[in-house]
Amino acid sequence: MDHTVVIPPDAQLAPLLRAYDRAVAAKHRQFFIGLAFMAGAFALACIGAEIDPGLFWEKLGNFTSYFNRLAHLDTGAVVLSDPAEWFWGLRRWTRLLGETLLMAYVGTVTGAVLAFCGCFLCSRNLVSSALLRIVIRRIFEICRTVPDIVFAMIFVAAFGLGALPGVMAIAIHTTGALGKLFSEVVENIDMKPVEGIAASGGSWVSQVRFGAVPQVLSNFASYAVLRFEINVRGAAVLGFVGAGGIGEELIVAIRKFFYSDVSAILVMIVVCVMLIDTLSEKLRHRLLAMDERP
Amino acid sequence: MTGHSPLRDAFLANRDRIADQHAALLDPGWRSRMGTIAIFGGGIVLYIASFFLLDMSLSNLIGGFRRLADIVGLMFPPTPETWSRFYLYLGAIGQTLSIAFLGTLLAAVLAVPMGFLAARNVVANRLVHLLARRSLDTIRSVDTLIWALIWINVVGLGPFAGVLAIMCSDFGAFGKLMSEAIETASDKPVEGILSTGGSRFAAIRFGVVPQILPVFASQILYYFESNTRSATIIGIVGAGGIGLHLSELIRVLEWQQAAFVILMVLVTVAAIDQISQRLRGAIIGRRR
Amino acid sequence: MLVIDGMSCVFGQTRAVNNVSLSIPRGAFVGVIGRSGAGKSTLLRALNRLVEPSEGRIHWDNEDVSSLSGRALRDWRRRCAMIFQQFNLVGRLDVLTNVLTGRLAHTPGWRSNLKLWSADDRAIAMAALDQLDIANLAPQRADNLSGGQQQRVAICRALVQEPDIILADEPVASLDPRNARIVMDALQRINRHYGMTVLCNLHSLDLAHAYCDRLVGMAAGRVVFDDVPAALTEAAARELYGMEADEVLDAAPTGATQPDGVPAGAASNASAM
CATH class of the missing domain: 1.10.3720.10 (MetI-like)
Structure with missing residues (x-):
């Protein structure tokens, strides 16, 4: 078969290829500079984090044996052989898991309500006072940058052990996280309805209530549900610092080497989180579908 | 507020006919709102119940806020000391x-x-x-x-x-x-x-x-x-x-x-x- | 009577409205014409105070409405209802609620925000929809309606405000000719029936000739023509519209054969569909 592409003589081809190589070389140079930078950062980080591959290799056996122990009861039997013994604390753990879910719920609702109130006040298209906007934005930023567990530690010192500091920590973190997302949604709304309400004599609250809220509600709800999902995961570990929920039970089991308890609690947390993930995904799809024109 | 504009009178004049014709539409729609009310009501009830279930009392909250204010006071000025x-x-x-x-x-x-x-x-x-x-x-x-x-x-x-x-x-x-x-x-x-x-x-x-x-x-x-x-x-x-x-x-x-x-x-x-x-x-x- | 006295609106370097003085008696149907960017829209928005006038005064029956604020301003906006080119309805709310937002200035905030409208308000809103033959659309979401239907909903919202004057900003520019007629007929009927003052921005000379009993021509923010429609000669129109003249005047012949507006009865027939 004949070549359909006629290969031109070298004199003609070489400059073309050279031009291409030159153009690509610049990209390659950039890539290698980036790679060198990454390698440097990697080496620096290895020193910083006291990485010891030898240790890792040596201890890798521990990892498998750890999971092996997680899979066995104190009696030496495999956990699945005696589920009743494995989940001996089912009642108590279920209660604690329920407590964790409630903490996440109350924290999410409180945070979502606060974020809802604040987000309209820090949106450029609804509020003209730059001072008010900046103040609210800064508050949101601090609320979401400080990790919830740090808030929880401080609140435990103030409110004592229990669910209260955990709920407050979740609420504050949620306010910051949702406040940012909410205000982004509000800044992207169509302003024509708001103007329509203003033109017929509606007050600022009415403009927000009838012009803005109907446009953002389903988006807000979807974000809040997603946040609840994240908060359930977060609430499960708040007990590590004494802020209620199942975390306290888990950390005690880990510290005291009650291996089968650890695996039982972990299984419960994982199943619960996965269940909520699935439900929340369905719910969010439905919420966002409401937004589309039927 | 204005008392009675001709427009208002005109609109309300054939009120009965309109009420008859569009009775279904003029219904305040409690039934259609039932779902929304149930979801919101349930959510609020659960929220309030949670305070009891989680043992979060008002006195706890108030006392805690007082201590929290003290703690925040103690944080100032932030310093590493040395x-x-x-x-x-x-x-x-x-x-x-x-x-x-x-x-x-x-x-x-x-x-x-x-x-x-x-x-x-x-x-x-x-x-x-x-x-x-x-x-x-x-x-x-x-x-x-x-x-x-x-x-x-x-x-x-x-x-x-x-x-x-x-x-x-x-x-x-x-x-x-x-x-x-x-x-x-x-x-x-x-x-x-x-x-x-x-x-x-x-x-x-x-x-x-x-x-x-x-x-x-x-x-x-x-x-x-x-x-x-x-x-x-x-x-x-x-x-x-x-x-x-x-x-x-x-x-x-x-x-x-x-x-x-x-x-x-x-x-x-x-x-x-x-x-x-x-x-x-x-x-x-x-x-x- | 609406009296505009030396009003200007300045945005940065541009004077969108430049020293406009007009007086509009009650019950008039005034068309504001001119090419795009002539300041027609800004003039109307300034009257409703969606845009702050930079200079000049606006009086309604000897009351200075250009200096109002807060509650008094909201009451003025209630009295001068606005109709927009893009309807400015709340798409996700149903039609009846959209009309009821016209009652906001009549309703205490806590009631309206919980959507606890009084029976009177609901009856008024329904009657307004009924008058424009769209009562059957009341429970539908506003963004499911056609453009013509949405604009009629917007007119209902304006009517239930119980306004003294209706400002219509290019009310038919996004509608097809048939729907444009329906909407303009409705405005005319309101004007004739209730003696409502209507100030209407129109791009189409054809419609302006057919419906208005006075035309105000604007160019570069100034009023350059103010007379009955018959006085607007083709030469004057060409000057007013400049580059856009051919596009606007092409449609003129149909306007010329049109007698003075469509009788009110014909309007409801047309809108019954």
Whole structure:
């Protein structure tokens, strides 16, 4: 078969290829500079984090044996052989898991309500006072940058052990996280309805209530549900610092080497989180579908 | 307010006829609102009930706020007290960043093969990708702090356990993201490569990878950002970084130093946010 | 009577409205014409105070409405209802609620925000919809309606405000000719029936000739023509519209054969569909 592409003589081809190589070389140079930078950062980080591959290799056996122990009861039997013994604390753990879910719920609702109130006040298209906007934005930023567990530690010192500091920590973190997302949604709304309400004599609250809220509600709800999902995961570990929920039970089991308890609690947390993930995904799809024109 | 305008009178004049004609439409619609009312009512009842179920009393709340105000008062002015402590905290912040960086990088590297395995359009075998998906979900649903506790049992206290913890929890998230990116990648370039007689591997290498690379790179940066936050807290359980100092300071009620450390964390996170935002902009912008 | 006295609206370097003085008696149907960017829209928005006039005064029956604020301003906006080119309805709310937002200035905030409208308000809103033959659409979401239907909903919202004057900003510019007629007929009927003052921006000379009993021509923010429609010669129109003249005047012949507006009865027939 004949070549359909006629290969031109070298004199003609070489400059073309050279031009291409030159153009690509610049990209390659950039890539290698980036790679060198990454390698440097990697080496620096290895020193910083006291990485010891030898240790890792040596201890890798521990990892498998750890999971092996997680899979066995104190009696030496495999956990699945005696589920009743494995989940001996089912009642108590279920209660604690329920407590964790409630903490996440109350924290999410409180945070979502606060974020809802604040987000309209820090949106450029609804509020003209730059001072008010900046103040609210800064508050949101601090609320979401400080990790919830740090808030929880401080609140435990103030409110004592229990669910209260955990709920407050979740609420504050949620306010910051949702406040940012909410205000982004509000800044992207169509302003024509708001103007329509203003033109017929509606007050600022009415403009927000009838012009803005109907446009953002389903988006807000979807974000809040997603946040609840994240908060359930977060609430499960708040007990590590004494802020209620199942975390306290888990950390005690880990510290005291009650291996089968650890695996039982972990299984419960994982199943619960996965269940909520699935439900929340369905719910969010439905919420966002409401937004589309039927 | 105006009393009676001619317009109002005109509208209300044939009120009865309109009420008759559109009775169904004029109904206040309690029934149609029933669902909304039930959901909201249920939500509010559960909210209030939670306060009792969780043992959160008003007196507790008020007393706590008084103490909280005291604590906030004690935080001012934030100070590290001595320079040597300042350098100690600075080093710990460096360690935190190292943990976040290494954890993210390792997770990303490990997630690449897993992502392809879990993508429906790459691995045709339903069982394989379902299994891959489920195990990714399981890994993802365990919090970083729990992973840290597990790794501490394996490699001992220290930042190494932290790196492995971040790696594990991100591996799940990255794998999922990666597989989703692959699944939503356009089929057209793949068809193009296959139509020239390329192999299945070549189709992935030249058809899929160039599409997902920028998306994935920007996701890695985003996770590095959020891992900086996570890495600040894994020290609480003993897995290295600034969290160890922070939890210790709070435990011994050294509020001024604790406030200083929190400020350091805020500044660091803000700086990393800025840098990664710029980089992400550059990556997405350049490739498009 | 609406009296505009030396009003200007300045945005940065541009004077969108430049020293406009007009007086509009009650019950008039005044058309504001001119090419796009002549300042027609800004003039109307300034009257409703959606845009702050930079200079000059606006009086309604000897009351200075250009200096109002807060509650008094909202009451003025209630009295000068606005109709927009893009309807400015709340797409995700149903039609009846959209009309009821015209009652906001009549309703205490806590009631309206919980959507606890009084029976009177609901009856008024329904009657307004009924008058424009769209009562059957009341429970539908506003963004499911056609453009013509949405504009009629917007007119209902304006009517239930119980206004003294209706400001219509290009009310038919996004509608097809048939719907444009329906909407303009409705405005005319309101004007004739209730003696409502209507100030209407129109791009189409054809419609302006057919419906208005006075035309105000604007160019570069100034009033350059103010007379009965018959006085607008083709030469004057060409000057007013400049580059856009051919596009506007092409449609003129149909306008010329049109007698003075469509009788009110014909309007309801047309809108019954």
